[in-house]
Amino acid sequence: MSVIFDNPVQPVLRMPVDPDRWQRSASISDAAIRWRIYLHQIGLAALIPWFQEEFDCPVLPFPHAAPFDIWHVVEGLALQLGEKRIVIMLSEAIDAASLEVPQEWVDLPTWRADYYIGAYVEIDEQRLVLWGYTTHDRLKTDGDYSQTRRTYSLSDTELIQDFSVFWVAQQVEQTSTQPVEPLLELPPAQIEQLLQRVIDTPEPRLALPFDHWGTLLTSEHWRQQLYQQRQTPRLVSIGDWLEQIFEYGWQSMDSLAPEATAFNFRSAASGAAVLTCGKKIFLNTAPDDLLLMFSVDIETDKRRNIRIQLYPSGEALLPSDVVLGLELSETGELLKQVRAGNQDNYIQIPPFRCSAGQRLRVHIQLDNSICQEDFIS
Amino acid sequence: MHSRTDVLTIFSTYIQFSGDRFDRWISDPRLARSMQQELLKHDGAERSDTFWALYWYRQQSHHPNATHHLWAYLQEPCYWASEQVARRFSMVQYSLADGFQIAIANVDRILRGYDPDVGSNLRAYAHRAFGNCIRDQLRQQHEVNISSDWGLLRRLSQIQLTRALLTAGFIETAPYILIWQCFRAVCVPQLDRPVRGLSAPSDRQYAAISERYNQRRHQLTSNTTTVGTQDINTYQLVTELTRLATIARNYLNPTITSLNQPQYDDSSEEQLNALTMDENPMAQLLAAEDYTQQQQYAKQIGEVLENALLDLDPPSQKLLSLYYQDTYTQTDIADQLDIQQYQVSRKLKRIRQQLLLSCFNWCQETLHILPESAILANVGEVIHEWLQYHYSQEPPEVSE
Numbered sequence: 001m002s003v004i005f006d007n008p009v010q011p012v013l014r015m016p017v018d019p020d021r022w023q024r025s026a027s028i029s030d031a032a033i034r035w036r037i038y039l040h041q042i043g044l045a046a047l048i049p050w051f052q053e054e055f056d057c058p059v060l061p062f063p064h065a066a067p068f069d070i071w072h073v074v075e076g077l078a079l080q081l082g083e084k085r086i087v088i089m090l091s092e093a094i095d096a097a098s099l100e101v102p103q104e105w106v107d108l109p110t111w112r113a114d115y116y117i118g119a120y121v122e123i124d125e126q127r128l129v130l131w132g133y134t135t136h137d138r139l140k141t142d143g144d145y146s147q148t149r150r151t152y153s154l155s156d157t158e159l160i161q162d163f164s165v166f167w168v169a170q171q172v173e174q175t176s177t178q179p180v181e182p183l184l185e186l187p188p189a190q191i192e193q194l195l196q197r198v199i200d201t202p203e204p205r206l207a208l209p210f211d212h213w214g215t216l217l218t219s220e221h222w223r224q225q226l227y228q229q230r231q232t233p234r235l236v237s238i239g240d241w242l243e244q245i246f247e248y249g250w251q252s253m254d255s256l257a258p259e260a261t262a263f264n265f266r267s268a269a270s271g272a273a274v275l276t277c278g279k280k281i282f283l284n285t286a287p288d289d290l291l292l293m294f295s296v297d298i299e300t301d302k303r304r305n306i307r308i309q310l311y312p313s314g315e316a317l318l319p320s321d322v323v324l325g326l327e328l329s330e331t332g333e334l335l336k337q338v339r340a341g342n343q344d345n346y347i348q349i350p351p352f353r354c355s356a357g358q359r360l361r362v363h364i365q366l367d368n369s370i371c372q373e374d375f376i377s
Numbered sequence: 378m379h380s381r382t383d384v385l386t387i388f389s390t391y392i393q394f395s396g397d398r399f400d401r402w403i404s405d406p407r408l409a410r411s412m413q414q415e416l417l418k419h420d421g422a423e424r425s426d427t428f429w430a431l432y433w434y435r436q437q438s439h440h441p442n443a444t445h446h447l448w449a450y451l452q453e454p455c456y457w458a459s460e461q462v463a464r465r466f467s468m469v470q471y472s473l474a475d476g477f478q479i480a481i482a483n484v485d486r487i488l489r490g491y492d493p494d495v496g497s498n499l500r501a502y503a504h505r506a507f508g509n510c511i512r513d514q515l516r517q518q519h520e521v522n523i524s525s526d527w528g529l530l531r532r533l534s535q536i537q538l539t540r541a542l543l544t545a546g547f548i549e550t551a552p553y554i555l556i557w558q559c560f561r562a563v564c565v566p567q568l569d570r571p572v573r574g575l576s577a578p579s580d581r582q583y584a585a586i587s588e589r590y591n592q593r594r595h596q597l598t599s600n601t602t603t604v605g606t607q608d609i610n611t612y613q614l615v616t617e618l619t620r621l622a623t624i625a626r627n628y629l630n631p632t633i634t635s636l637n638q639p640q641y642d643d644s645s646e647e648q649l650n651a652l653t654m655d656e657n658p659m660a661q662l663l664a665a666e667d668y669t670q671q672q673q674y675a676k677q678i679g680e681v682l683e684n685a686l687l688d689l690d691p692p693s694q695k696l697l698s699l700y701y702q703d704t705y706t707q708t709d710i711a712d713q714l715d716i717q718q719y720q721v722s723r724k725l726k727r728i729r730q731q732l733l734l735s736c737f738n739w740c741q742e743t744l745h746i747l748p749e750s751a752i753l754a755n756v757g758e759v760i761h762e763w764l765q766y767h768y769s770q771e772p773p774e775v776s777e
Contacts, residue, residue, distance in 0.1 A: 011726075022568050035565035092572070093534035094520045094629075096513070124571040135750055157490050160754040161509075164729040168737060172748040202562075202593055 009162040015046040015121060015128040028231065033072045040071045043090050043121065046128050047077065054167060057082030063220075069227035073205050074104050074217070078113065084170065085113040088130075091120045096131045099139075100153040102205070106139060107180045108214045114175040115166070118159060132159030133166050140178040150206060183218060184211040188284045191215065191222050192369070199229050221282050224249065236375035238296055238304065239356070241277055250279045256291070280313060285369040286322065289313040292364065292373065302356050304377050309348040310340075310364060318344045322366045325349075329359035329374055378456055387426050388412045388433070388446040392456060397472040399456070408449060411442045419661055426450070428668045430499045435667065437488070448484055451503050455480045458507035462515070465706070471515060479514045480507040495740065495755045496674035501762035520573070521629045526622035527575040530560060533625055541628030552605035555597070556617055559589040578618075583611045590614075675759065677743070678736055682763050685735040693728050700725055701768035732760055 021041055028034040044061060051059040061067075062078035062085060077088045087105045099118035105111055117133040134154055143152035160166070186194075194216050198204035204226070205213060216222045228249070236247045246252070253276035278293040291313045297305040310324045318340040325337040326349050338347045354360075358377040363370055378399040381387045389408035393400045415432075424432075430450055436443040459476030487506045491499055521529060533541075538557055542550045563585045566572040578586065591608040609617070686694060692714060699710045700721075711718040736756050737748075746752050 012722075017568055019568055031565045032562040091534065092532055093537070094517050094524075094532045095534050095537050097534060097536050123566060124573055133750075138751070157486050160750055162754060162757045164726060164733050165750060165753045165757045167730045168733050169748075169750045169753055171734070172737065172741075173750060173753075174748065201596065202589060203596075207596075 009164065010132075011050065011130045011163050013046045013050050013128045013130070014126060015042055016126050017123075018042050018045070028072075030072075030231075036075065037068050037071045039090060039092075039121065040075075040077055041066070043088070043119070043128060044077055047079065047088060051079060051081060051086075055081055055170060069223045070217075072227055072230065074102050076102060076105050078105070078111070081170070084115065084175065086115045086117060087113040088117045088119050090128070091118065092123065093120065096120050096129075096156060098153045098155045099132060099134065099159055100149075100151045101139060101143075103145075103150040103152065103210060104205070104214065104217060106136065106143075106152050107210070108218055109180050109182055110218050112136060112180055115169075117166075130163060132156060132161045133163070134159050135173075135175060137175070137178055148206075150210065181211070184215045186212070186215050191219070192284055195222060195226055195229070198226070204230070225282065236373055238275075238294075238306075238375060238377050241275055241296070242298070246277070250277055252277055253293070256280075279373070281310075281364055281371050283322075283364065283366050283369040283371060285366045286319050288315050290318070290322070290364065292362065294375075299353070303353060304356060305351055305353050306377065307348060307351040308362055309346055311346045316345060317342075318347060319366055320344075322347075322364065325363045325365070327361050327363070329361045332361075335360075378453075380453060384424065384426055384429055385409065385412050385416065387453075388429055388449050390449055390452070392452045392477070394474045394477070397474045405445075405449070408442060408445055412446065424668075427498060427500070427672075428665075431493055431668050431671060432664050434488070434491070434493060434499060435664070444485075444488070447488060447499075448481075450499075451481075451484055451487070451507075454500050454504040455484075455507050458504050459511060462508060462511045466515070476511045480510050483507065483510045486510075492755050492758075493671055495744070495746070495752070495759055496671050496676075496678055497755060497758045498675065498762050501765060502758055505761060505765075518630065521626065524573040525575055526619065526626070527564065527577055528571075528573040529625060530557065530618065530622050531564065531566065531572060531575050533557070537629070538621070538625060541625045544628050545624045552594075553617070553621060555593055555605070556586075556590055556609070556614070557621060559586045559593065560618060562586075562589060580611070583614055587611055587614050674744070675763075678739070678756075678759050679763055679767075681736055681739045682732060682760065682767075685732050686767075689728065689731075693724065696721070696724055697728060697764060698768050701764045729757075729760070733757055736760060 018038075018041070022038050025034050025038055028037065044065075048059055048061065060080045062080045063070075067078075075089065077090065079086045079088070087101065089099060089101055096118065099116060101116050105113055105116070114136055115133055116136070116139055117130055119128050119130050121128045138158070139152050139154060142158060143154050145152050194208055194212055198207045198213075198216075201207045205217075207213075208216070216226065236250060240247065241250075244252075256278045275296040275298070276293060277296075278291055281290045281292050283290065291311040293309045293311060295307045295309070299305055308324065308326065310318065310322070312318050320340055320342045322340045323337060324339075324347050326335045327333055328335065336349050336352075338349065340347050349362075354377050356377055360375055360377060362373045362375070365371075378392075381390060381402060386402060386404065389412045390402040390404045393403045415429075430447070433440070433443045433446045433450070437447075455477055456473075459473050459480055462476050463471060463473045483506070487503050487510075490506060491497065491502050493499065520532070524532060535554060535557075539550055539554065542553055547553065560578070563582050564575065564578050566575060570576075587609050594605055594608070686697070689697075696710065696714060699705050699713060705713070707718050707721045710721050714721075716724070733753070733756060736759070737753060740746050740752075740756055741748065
């Protein structure tokens with residue numbers, strides 16, 4: 001019905017609902033974050049083909065196809081269009097009165113974009129409408145900066161609404177960009193402290209000074225840490241793995257370590273394990289990433305045989321004294337713990353049997369740095 | 378409606394409606410006097426309304442009545458834009474007079490958005506901009522009308538809610554904005570039901586909202602400011618959220634009152650008298666030159682476009698002519714050209730992009746303008762205006 005009121009120069013894109021995607025995000029416990037990530041996903045799925053059709057150069061999501069670790073704290077879809085970067089802000093609001101862009105997309109040197117596009121989404125109509133755009137220069141010089149929200153805004157009258165213009169601008173415009181402050185260099189221990197400060201706050205992006213926040217956010221390691229630690233409970237579901245659905249950071253053995261034999265990895269049971277899955281673990285006290293491996297044998301629908309192992313990822317040996325532990329999630333009761341010696345190339349929790357649906361927690365610790373993974377068998 | 382023909386009335390009269398119909402032109406004596414003075418200063422030269430539109434546009438920050446003259450001038454494009462929307466969307470509850478009132482309230486925005494530097498014509502620009510304002514407003518009102526209170530709260534923008542609160546007389550908006558933000562953080566849409574029909578929060582959600590509010594309030598309060606005076610409980614929350622929905626709905630569905638005249642402040646009268654005023658012949662020369670140049674750009678771009686049109690294949694030419702006659706819907710056009718409806722806008726877009734690129738290349742060579750989005754947008758405007766003018770001049774024969 002509302003189609004009839006469209007402005008003819010604004011592109012209207014189809015944005016179908018995607019129940020599968022929605023279902024897959026069920027492990028995200030915060031409803032607003034789950035919704036925001038879902039919205040960005042379906043928005044991205046609608047936008048990529050449109051841009052690809054419109055522009056000759058390759059269109060790629062930035063920094064990669066599923067930056068949940070960004071979306072859970074900062075709104076905005078980033079695309080790399082050849083040399084140019086574009087940030088699209090999705091709004092569910094009925095009005096298209098202003099374009100509001102988080103400071104991160106404007107002032108962080110590695111994140112800032114050449115163009116910013118406002119889009120309103122009509123979930124019920126399953127469509128997305130691009131209603132105006134601006135350049136970095138304009139947003140930075142004419143935009144209204146809000147201290148409390150840390151955003152730059154431009155009102156609709158200051159945006160260009162004709163997307164034919166955008167298309168031509170892509171080809172002829174030299175986007176000169178306003179200088180932005182370089183990133184702050186901080187020692188890992190300090191970033192770790194910053195991270196701890198924002199794990200439980202409702203609006204982490206507003207809880208630290210912007211330069212500190214920017215340093216934390218632009219590092220992939222720390223960004224992932226933030227995402228994982230803010231997800232409570234961060235449940236990894238073995239049931240999902242069976243359906244080839246992997247939680248963030250988890251990958252099947254094949255994609256994680258193509259030459260699995262290099263890890264001297266053997267299956268838990270005498271036959272081949274049904275499922276081997278792993279994840280890179282980052283501890284700031286360890287010189288390199290570690291590799292946490294699960295090997296699961298599905299004995300029946302209801303019973304699993306699980307073995308948990310920890311490998312070095314680049315080095316030949318594990319850092320000595322790194323600890324791998326298993327406990328019950330609900331009570332914290334320690335079930336088993338192993339510690340690496342000087343010469344260990346891996347350590348493991350010996351295979352154990354448990355029923356499906358058991359909630360367990362694995363922790364990996366080296367000195368005062370710790371990482372936890374909650375899972376449900 | 379009968380159009381005004383002489384420059385004096387064009388820049389000094391307002392439309393009077395009787396019910397939903399045009400009644401007559403009402404003269405504003407003050408504007409008439411002011412216009413007469415200006416005409417005297419330019420005596421001997423018969424100037425068109427386009428000249429005067431540009432003149433007053435340039436005078437906005439120098440002459441106290443300039444904006445009011447433009448306001449009078451823009452009555453007609455506003456009327457026709459509204460008439461066009463009413464005709465096209467006849468199935469919608471909407472009257473011409475309503476549309477006129479919606480649109481005329483946007484004169485300031487339109488003057489801010491207009492830029493005459495590459496030959497754009499204010500009347501044509503305003504006609505399209507008024508049309509967009511009305512369409513956008515109708516779309517919003519439609520959405521507001523079919524949304525539940527909760528769906529409406531979900532789909533408000535913070536700007537709208539803030540304006541609604543201020544309009545309703547609230548001075549301290551921060552606590553209400555925070556309540557609303559917490560509501561939005563907790564009550565997200567469900568995939569199996571429309572957002573506009575969002576249902577009331579459950580008890581668990583109410584509890585989550587108030588918990589979040591109290592937590593955020595303390596967090597914000599620590600930084601020199603205070604938000605709200607006390608924590609909120611679930612009972613109060615229900616009351617406040619319901620109130621917010623009502624305030625927003627009232628704000629977004631205003632009873633349209635007549636706004637069709639700029640408010641004078643009395644001081645401007647004296648300024649005007651004191652301002653009888655620079656008889657500077659140089660200024661008049663400059664104004665004339667400004668106008669000549671604008672007309673020249675418009676003419677030259679017209680020639681570029683004329684040639685660019687000749688390069689288009691016949692189906693593209695036909696598509697343009699059907700579209701810019703403004704009487705066909707996209708479905709009609711699709712039928713006539715035997716293509717799918719979605720292809721209409723896509724093809725149209727491609728043609729426009731092509732025209733824009735040719736025009737821009739010409740502008741860059743001839744006018745040495747910079748390749749910037751803002752300037753490109755102005756060129757884009759001129760193209761729209763030219764196409765509209767071009768096709769309304771020579772209605773093509775439509776076969777079939």
